[in-house]
Amino acid sequence: MATHPGGLTKAPPAVRTRRLVRRFGERTVLKDIDLDLAQGEFTALLGRSGSGKSTLLRAVARLDHGVEGTGELVVPERVSLSFQDSRLLPWLRVLDNVVLGLRGPGTRERGLTALEEVGLAGRDRSWPHELSGGEQQRAALARALVHDPELLLADEPFGALDALTRIKMHGLLRELYERHRPAVLLVTHDVDEAVELADRVLVLEDGLISLDMPIDLPTPRSRRDPRFQEYRDALLTALGVTTPSAAPHDSPKEKPHVPNV
Amino acid sequence: MTEALTPARTSRGLDVADAPRTARVTKPFTPPEAGGTLPPGTGGGTGRRAGKGGDGRGRRLGPGRPVPFGRLLGPALLLAAWWAASSAGVLDPRILSHPWSVVSTAVELVADGRLQGNVLISLQRAGLGLLFGVVAGVALAVVAGLSRTGEYLVDGPLQIKRAIPSLAMLPLLILWLGIGEDMKVTVIALGVAVNMYINTYASLTGIDSRHVELAEVLRLSRWRFVRKVVIPGSLPGFFVGLRLGVTSSWLGLIVVEQINATSGIGYMMFQAQQYAQSDVIVVGLVAYGVFGFASDALVRAIERRALSWRRTLAG
Numbered sequence: 001m002a003t004h005p006g007g008l009t010k011a012p013p014a015v016r017t018r019r020l021v022r023r024f025g026e027r028t029v030l031k032d033i034d035l036d037l038a039q040g041e042f043t044a045l046l047g048r049s050g051s052g053k054s055t056l057l058r059a060v061a062r063l064d065h066g067v068e069g070t071g072e073l074v075v076p077e078r079v080s081l082s083f084q085d086s087r088l089l090p091w092l093r094v095l096d097n098v099v100l101g102l103r104g105p106g107t108r109e110r111g112l113t114a115l116e117e118v119g120l121a122g123r124d125r126s127w128p129h130e131l132s133g134g135e136q137q138r139a140a141l142a143r144a145l146v147h148d149p150e151l152l153l154a155d156e157p158f159g160a161l162d163a164l165t166r167i168k169m170h171g172l173l174r175e176l177y178e179r180h181r182p183a184v185l186l187v188t189h190d191v192d193e194a195v196e197l198a199d200r201v202l203v204l205e206d207g208l209i210s211l212d213m214p215i216d217l218p219t220p221r222s223r224r225d226p227r228f229q230e231y232r233d234a235l236l237t238a239l240g241v242t243t244p245s246a247a248p249h250d251s252p253k254e255k256p257h258v259p260n261v
Numbered sequence: 262m263t264e265a266l267t268p269a270r271t272s273r274g275l276d277v278a279d280a281p282r283t284a285r286v287t288k289p290f291t292p293p294e295a296g297g298t299l300p301p302g303t304g305g306g307t308g309r310r311a312g313k314g315g316d317g318r319g320r321r322l323g324p325g326r327p328v329p330f331g332r333l334l335g336p337a338l339l340l341a342a343w344w345a346a347s348s349a350g351v352l353d354p355r356i357l358s359h360p361w362s363v364v365s366t367a368v369e370l371v372a373d374g375r376l377q378g379n380v381l382i383s384l385q386r387a388g389l390g391l392l393f394g395v396v397a398g399v400a401l402a403v404v405a406g407l408s409r410t411g412e413y414l415v416d417g418p419l420q421i422k423r424a425i426p427s428l429a430m431l432p433l434l435i436l437w438l439g440i441g442e443d444m445k446v447t448v449i450a451l452g453v454a455v456n457m458y459i460n461t462y463a464s465l466t467g468i469d470s471r472h473v474e475l476a477e478v479l480r481l482s483r484w485r486f487v488r489k490v491v492i493p494g495s496l497p498g499f500f501v502g503l504r505l506g507v508t509s510s511w512l513g514l515i516v517v518e519q520i521n522a523t524s525g526i527g528y529m530m531f532q533a534q535q536y537a538q539s540d541v542i543v544v545g546l547v548a549y550g551v552f553g554f555a556s557d558a559l560v561r562a563i564e565r566r567a568l569s570w571r572r573t574l575a576g
């Protein structure tokens with residue numbers, strides 16, 4: 001398994017934007033975003049609140065009709081976007097929500113398989129309000145994956161979850177990613193989440209991608225791994241948070257160095 | 262385990278919010294009830310509130326569980342009071358007949374076929390008016406809700422029409438359509454259509470933009486979007502409109518049947534007035550009441566089935 005396509009890629013990219021610009025009135029939220037995502041690459045997007053992460057995601061999903069681009073925006077055919085809220089339609093049962101965008105024969109079966117994959121087998125006849133928050137998130141994930149996307153855009157999919165459910169969902173997402181291999185762009189506030197899940201982490205700041213860091217760790221990643229801590233500290237520094245106090249289990253061996261920024 | 266539960270955050274605010282949760286997880290075997298430090302009303306203290314709140318599971322603010330046919334209680338009490346007052350002689354029969362004489366009059370009217378004939382005619386008028394009104398109102402609401410051009414063309418006139426009671430248009434409608442069935446059905450349909458339009462349109466434009474965005478992400482076709490998002494999303498308003506529309510159809514019916522009618526419940530009552538037959542008038546009123554009540558109950562029942570996905574105060 002070639003897990004780290006990193007910055008250099010041979011295959012044509014799944015996503016390619018050049019000089020993407022988005023203005024809201026006077027404010028320029030995205031300035032000249034140049035972004036390349038390789039096929040099957042798992043990328044996390046970090047940034048402060050209001051830095052334009054959702055705006056970038058909406059632009060890549062072609063939901064935003066107000067983006068200007070002096071350059072190009074190349075996106076694969078099958079794109080799935082999962083929103084920060086689970087956004088299930090309350091008047092459709094869970095299965096009908098999952099297969100909402102599907103058509104043709106075998107729709108039901110595909111929906112049931114997707115529900116099974118996220119651990120919701122047998123809940124297909126439930127109403128969304130009968131599911132717990134985490135189950136709703138998983139149903140939303142099933143809805144995104146049922147299209148077998150080449151690109152999965154996920155806007156803080158675990159934002160509203162408690163710490164324990166989050167950990168379970170991380171495992172699930174990584175597992176589903178290994179199985180389906182879409183390119184993933186995951187927006188998150190959580191540095192640990194980014195280092196744990198992604199092959200590459202981007203930081204968005206002042207409308208530009210200020211940091212592009214490949215994460216070179218074997219995949220079942222432990223947060224106790226000192227190298228994990230190094231990546232984490234480097235990212236926190238890039239985000240403007242002073243680090244050493246934030247890390248309680250600091251390995252005393254050496255000063256953390258910033259890996260190939 | 263504990264380490265995994267304290268993720269470092271980019272924002273300091275989140276760190277603070279997480280601290281108590283972590284603390285609780287590390288010592289999970291002290292049930293909060295045992296401490297006795299909880300403020301009253303958080304659960305636990307069953308004995309203290311058993312007398313007042315029943316099972317003491319905490320005060321519920323909703324109205325409680327529904328009882329089958331409970332809705333009939335009010336009308337039944339009203340009927341009992343009327344019966345009692347008439348039997349006791351408090352109620353002069355010239356003002357309001359005894360329920361029993363109303364019943365026997367009704368039996369007579371049924372025997373000579375007058376009641377059924379008039380009721381059927383009235384039902385037909387109300388039904389046709391309701392049908393045309395609902396179709397027109399919903400169609401206009403969909404047109405106005407889904408396209409800007411539709412909104413600009415349709416909404417203004419209907420808001421103006423809303424301000425003019427259908428009955429105020431009666432003279433004009435009589436001029437245009439005569440005094441026949443066309444005019445009667447049109448008057449009823451106009452009232453219904455406005456109610457349907459106002460409520461369906463409001464509900465339709467109130468559909469969450471996030472649901473619309475979802476439909477765009479999933480690349481739903483226009484038709485599928487209407488079927489899966491627009492129609493279910495505007496159903497609550499549709500039913501509010503339908504209930505108001507049903508009421509307004511009876512209202513319109515009563516009015517048009519008092520004007521130059523030669524059949525129908527209203528005509529029957531009008532005739533009775535000429536001969537001072539208060540029992541026949543009451544039979545007519547009861548007929549209106551029964552149909553009004555029954556039709557509203559029917560709409561409610563349909564609404565409950567169609568909106569079973571909703572969790573509301575009424576339950």
Ligand SMILES: Nc1ncnc2c1ncn2[C@@H]1O[C@H](COP(=O)(O)OP(=O)(O)OP(=O)(O)O)[C@@H](O)[C@H]1O
Nearest residue numbers: 024025029047048049050051052053054055056189
């Ligand atoms: N429709 C809009 N109209 C005006 N300004 C907008 C609009 N959408 C976003 N913005 C602005 O663009 C900036 C970036 O918004 P965006 O939602 O992309 O932030 P974000 O990085 O996703 O933040 P968060 O982490 O809090 O979700 C914000 O300052 C926001 O006020």
Ligand SMILES: [Mg+2]
Nearest residue numbers: 053054055155
């Ligand atoms: Mg956002």
